């Protein structure tokens with residue numbers, strides 16, 4: 001058994017280096033144990049990762065790299081092993097990647113799909129609160145992603161809010177942008193952000209006013225915005241009341257829309 | 262009347278904008294705020310929904326009216342001159358500030374600004390353009406901007422709107438011309454289409470210029486429109502035909518369908534009831550079939566009821582087509598061309614692409630197809646694979662009962 005210790009749960013480069021060396025030595029997937037950080041087992045010694053002399057470089061299709069880069073972000077403890085298994089098969093026959101009905105390709109695509117959704121939902125549902133710091137303002141957010149996507153997603157926020165100072169805090173880590181440099185920090189807790197932001201009241205006014213009570217479709221809302229996200233989204237406080245009042249508001253609307261006798 | 266504060270105005274001017282269905286923030290030119298002075302970015306693909314309201318709709322943009330006062334008297338519209346709703350008006354600066362403060366907190370992708378007509382169409386258009394100008398030039402805002410343009414405004418102003426916006430739209434309002442004449446007497450179908458035609462040219466010119474000079478000035482990348490469904494007696498067949506004509510003639514990105522909602526103090530020429538929400542849904546499905554599934558408008562028309570001209574409400578139009586043209590099935594997933602696969606009810610574009618890709622490697626069995634789709638059970642009567650061939654199932658008289666979805670209650674608030 002060979003043990004590979006990766007530096008972080010989203011350590012794609014570490015996985016790639018190790019996988020390349022293992023594949024060059026022809027180590028079969030079932031002989032490798034992938035570990036992150038110091039979740040230690042001292043049953044086995046670390047693997048030898050020097051590339052053997054004269055080893056052929058392993059060429060893989062670009063869509064394998066794209067898939068692997070995303071799949072490593074998943075919380076599934078099997079991800080590194082599954083990817084190494086697929087790497088070995090792709091090395092033998094690159095066409096495996098085209099076979100989207102293949103069980104292993106399928107399983108990894110399901111992981112990638114979950115990552116895409118997680119990344120997308122984070123871009124959508126992060127909410128910043130304004131906080132004065134000296135004579136400047138900083139925008140701070142608390143978010144709980146399902147997977148290890150914080151680092152991979154930071155670039156999006158840099159591009160969008162390049163000229164703003166902001167921090168995104170999560171239980172496992174945090175990122176901070178000062179207008180020039182992105183820094184990483186430790187995990188935080190939800191109480192580390194300001195308690196409120198006066199703009200939230202105005203946002204709630206908007207949320208309540210743009211809602212059309214005559215077309216209640218809560219199923220569609222919940223599918224796209226599951227309740228687990230609600231606690232960090234100020235507007236969701238209003239939902240229960242909006243639903244309860246909807247039928248009454250519609251009846252009143254119909255009453256008022258009748259031409260006067 | 263007491264003076265309205267910010268929240269008071271927002272309440273009125275968001276409420277008045279909610280009948281507009283178009284809210285997407287897709288199809289912009291990809292850009293971000295690096296190297297600039299302000300904030301904002303757009304993705305080239307689909308936009309982001311930052312929240313959802315209990316009506317199931319996505320909030321992507323701050324969708325408001327500059328004012329809900331209007332000199333026109335369109336019957337279906339809550340803002341029409343003769344309606345006695347409370348009126349409000351934002352200044353351009355108020356809209357700019359509101360947009361920026363929402364954007365900074367990551368509530369929105371940008372702004373969708375529309376307006377009732379005040380003073381004159383030109384004056385109104387100037388005010389709308391001023392908001393966009395200030396966001397872009399004073400604040401270097403690089404988020405999404407969608408402007409509703411007014412067909413009767415000076416073409417120069419409409420062109421200016423295109424320079425600052427990612428998307429412009431002009432509503433055709435009603436699917437039929439008699440409907441428009443009756444319900445929006447001050448509007449004219451030829452003027453609306455004339456303005457759409459000009460916008461198409463401007464968008465194409467700028468695409469062309471960008472292809473040749475990288476630094477050609479930016480311009481909106483698309484236009485869209487909206488039709489109100491159920492306010493006049495246009496049938497689904499009329500609506501689909503009109504939409505096809507608009508896509509074709511004006512290169513529209515999207516046609517939005519908005520089920521007519523009862524509005525307060527409606528005029529007597531309007532129906533009292535909203536059409537079933539399912540109708541709007543079926544129209545969107547028909548629209549998708551034309552845009553992504555190689556259905557022609559005639560194909561869709563053939564699924565409508567010959568007498569009423571309506572799409573079936575109990576099954577979706579793709580299934581309706583398959584049940585009517587059973588001779589096209591079963592389709593062999595290992596051999597059939599893409600167009601034939603796209604016709605199979607229950608196979609989406611992703612699944613079809615998966616099948617095309619996988620069958621280059623090996624012949625597909627039923628379990629393979631099962632891994633590529635949500636539910637293989639519904640496909641059974643319509644496909645052939647390596648180890649599956651339906652037993653003339655497509656001839657069965659009760660086929661519809663076998664594959665049609667059970668009616669579901671849409672409106673339950675499940676946890």
Ligand code: SF4
Nearest residue numbers: 331333335338341377
């Ligand atoms: S012009 Fe627009 S705002 Fe005015 S009444 Fe007609 S639809 Fe309503």
